[in-house]
Amino acid sequence: MGNLISTFLQPDFFNRTLNCVGQQAKYIWGLEKNLEGLETELHKLTRTRDDLKTRVEVEEQRPRTRRTNQVAGWLEDVQKLENEFTKLQQVKAQEMDRLCLGGLCSKNLASSYDFGRKVVMLTDRVINLRKDGEKIEVVVEKAPDGAAIELPLAQTIVGQELLVDRVWRCITDEENNRGIIGLYGIGGVGKTTLLKQVNNNFCHQQHNFDVVIWAAASTLQDDIGKRIGFSEDPSWEKKSLRDKAADIARILSGKKFVLLLDDIWERIDLTQLGVPLQNLNDGSKIVLTTRSAGVCDQMDAKKLEVYSLAHDKAWELFQEMVDRSTLDSHTSIPELAETLARECGGLPLALKTVGRAMKSQRKVGDWKRAIHKMTTSASKFSGMKEEVFSRLKFSYDSLSTDELRSCLLYCCLYPEDYEIPRRELIDYWISEGFVYDFDDGCDFIDDLLQACLLEEEGDDHVKMHDMIREMSLWIACTVDKEEQNFLVRAGVKLTEAPKIEEWEGAKRVSLMGNGIESLSEIPTCPRLVTLLVDENPIVEITDGFFQSMSSLRVLSLSENFHLSTLPSGISSLVSLHHLDLSSADITGLPQELKALEKLRYLNLEYAFNLSIIPHQLISGFSNLEVLRLRGCGCCSVTEEEEANVLCADAEPLMKELLGLKRLNVLSWTFRSSLAVQKFLKYPKLVSITQSVWVYQCESAPFNVLHLAYMENLQELDLEYCNLEEMKIDCPEEVKKLFRNGFRSLNTVVLRSCRGKDLTWLVFVQNLKVLYIGFCGDMEEIVSVDKLRDISGIIGSERNFFAQLESLSVWRGINLKSVYPNPLPFPKLKKIEVRECRQLKKLPLNSSSAKERRVVIEGSKEWWEELQWEDQATQNAFSPGFSMI
Secondary structure: OHHHHHHHHOHHHHHHHHHHHHHHHHHHHOHHHHHHHHHHHHHHHHHHHHHHHHHHHHHOOOOOEEEOHHHHHHHHHHHHHHHHHHHHHHHHHHHHHHHHHHOOOHHHHHHHHHHHHHHHHHHHHHHHHHHHHHHOOOOEEEOOOOEOOOOOOOOOOOOOHHHHHHHHHHHHOOOOOOOEEEEEOOOOOOHHHHHHHHHHHHHHOOOOOOEEEEEEHHHHHHHHHHHOOHHHOOOHHHOOHHHHHHHHHHHHOOOOEEEEEEEEOOOOOHHHHOOOHHHHHHOOEEEEEEOOHHHHHHOOOEEEEOOOOOHHHHHHHHHHHOOHHHHOOOOOHHHHHHHHHHHOOOOHHHHHHHHHHOOOOOOHHHHHHHHHHHHHHHHOOOOHHHHHHHHHHHHHHOOOOHHHHHHHHHHOOOOOOOOEEHHHHHHHHHHHOOOOOHHHHHHHHHHHHHOOOOEEEOOOEEEOOHHHHHHHHHHHHHHOOOOOOEEEOOOOOOOOOOOHHHHOOOOEEEOOOOOOOEEOOOOOOOOOOEEEOOOOOOOEEOOOOOOOOOOOOEEEOOOOOOOOOOOHHHHHOOOOOEEEOOOOOOOEOOHHHHHOOOOOEEEOOOOOOOOEOOOOOHHHOOOOOEEEOOOOOOOOOOHHHHHHOOOOOOHHHHHHHOOOOOOOEEEEEEOOHHHHHHHOOOHHHHHHEEEEEEEOOOOOOEOHHHHOOOOOOOEEEEEOOEEOOOOOOOHHHHHHHHHHOOOOOOEEEEEOOEOOOOHHHHHOOOOOEEEEEOOOOOOEOOOHHHHHHHHHHHOOOOOOOOOOOEEEEEOOOOOOEOOOOOOOOOOOOEEEEEOOOOOOEOOOOOOOOOOOOOEEEEOHHHHHHOEOOOHHHHHHHHHHEEEO
């Protein structure tokens, strides 16, 4: 008793008690007043925002100007805070009722305390952001000369050099009064490649245009808007087509522009998209590609035909695709190869795909059979399109297995020009049974890339050439309809689902990227295996919709932002292996999901409002192999729901997952250091976690090294975190971290985090991608002093960025250094720096990239002020600079 009284009498005890009482008074009993204060401050912020936007819009009317990155970032931050306020408003009435009716209940107190704390914290952020906005003086900057973005080319132009020069002269010749130029020719003849080369000329040759815009036919207005800066305005995508057109016209009317339009199928009213055609009288130009000369006439364009390659040029390109050792392996093969090249009809796409298909064929018989197949299949078709498809189909037929051919056809389920995420595609293939695992899927993608049937879009995405996609649809819907029978209406602006008679007999259906609001009819499709309905504004799915889909294996409803509930009839999907509900607006999972006993893949990532999971539902999926929960349930925070909420604090869920014997891939969200400590108590979950999002750990410092021994962690995203300063006192711990820490981690993303440096990154020895955005406190990425202490323990300074491929730094207003000394970057591809005016030097010297071309993106002003190790270093990296 004496000890207890002594404790009560300690000053620290009274201080802590008074502090706790004070916080309760501030957060709970002052809640109504705090809410009023938040609304008042938010109104002040929006008025500041509106004033700033007016200034920006006036200034942007001047030629060769664009809003600064500071302004764009500030406007984005305002939008984020408004979204957070809206979420608080959604639960405001509930919290006020709870406080009035049951204020003394411990659960209600805890909930009200948490809600009140968020109100106060948000108010502080609103006030600080308003003050930041009031300090902004410069709202626009001069746009860089020749503002074109260089596009990747699979290979150099062959046989079209003279046409490229002719198009260039038509664009830059001041005497040429034709404002629109049309390049027409059959599919696969190289129109897109030619247009890309024209675009890239603007990066390397002198001209007097303000902006060069590349836009694909399927996404014209959005491509134009993004290119002139509206991608940085989160509200722009939600605007009507008319409002978007007004925004585009306002910006472009004061600029001399070049608009490059790829793959136009019919006349387009460009004025409806916002393109000011009157600017063509002042030297602006539009260049389009199309398969139809008639479209050129309808667009009043100067016509330039893109011809098939002459035989000598076709043979030159074909030889580039085939191994030299193959051509030299037998005296008869060069002549046979030249014959096969001739059968490609001078079409670059056919030459590439057929050449790659024969790349390693060293038997004379294989070449003779290929020629026979090409000549006989081409003769079966009379239409121009079918003749082209038959040549391309040779490459499809030459794929080594049926599974690989199925994987290729699967890609045509995506919309035209779609950048397909590698991981998502492989997840589908695994669920369909085409590949065994992720590594097997990577091998298949490499095979399709090597065959020129897919194109690489960065490290994480692939893309289908439109002719390859059309050929694949032709095979799946016509040639092999009995076996395949695809129904693909992806990205074609549907507002209603296809009529139910169109579904009959379909094996795979894709309605991705449309405007469908309801699935109200009940189709009969017992053969249906795949249904992709991503990226639609679906509000309702009728209860019987799934009743005749007992064979369905793959269902994706991702990015259906208005879909709040799933129909109970989903229990009919007894064969379902793959269910993707990522970024959907669902608030709870129905009990009927327990019928999906074969489920292997469940994706609930970024389903922010998902709060209710029936008890033991997840653990009932005994075959589950992949469970993605990153960002799931993050908007559901009340204590009474916590046991069912999918967030890292929900320890009952962790225990439930332990019963899933086949689970081998997991993604997760942490919102506190305590949550990490709870999670680390379950080694099985730790060992299978591949992706982690640490979100809103601001109340106490977060130690990233707590995650160091998650052996399969590949992606780490830190957002709104107060990062603890790295302190390692034990030499053995340093050695252990170098041996075993962050073994698989390759991607690190930080947004709006506090902390002066990221020296802990030296332990991430396989780091490939590093993105740092809006981290205003950060002064250096790797601290020399801290690294010196580490190096003293391990004996030498390591090349800690040996695997780095991409470094992006946005709005680092206090960032002065990545690392002060030059480093070798043997795999570096790209550095992107935006609004980091104090970053005057990069850790580069003339041998840092070993003659590899590194793309460096940044503002013209930043580039001109950059300090170099020596002239040789500047000469080495200048060719890769691109102004943004």
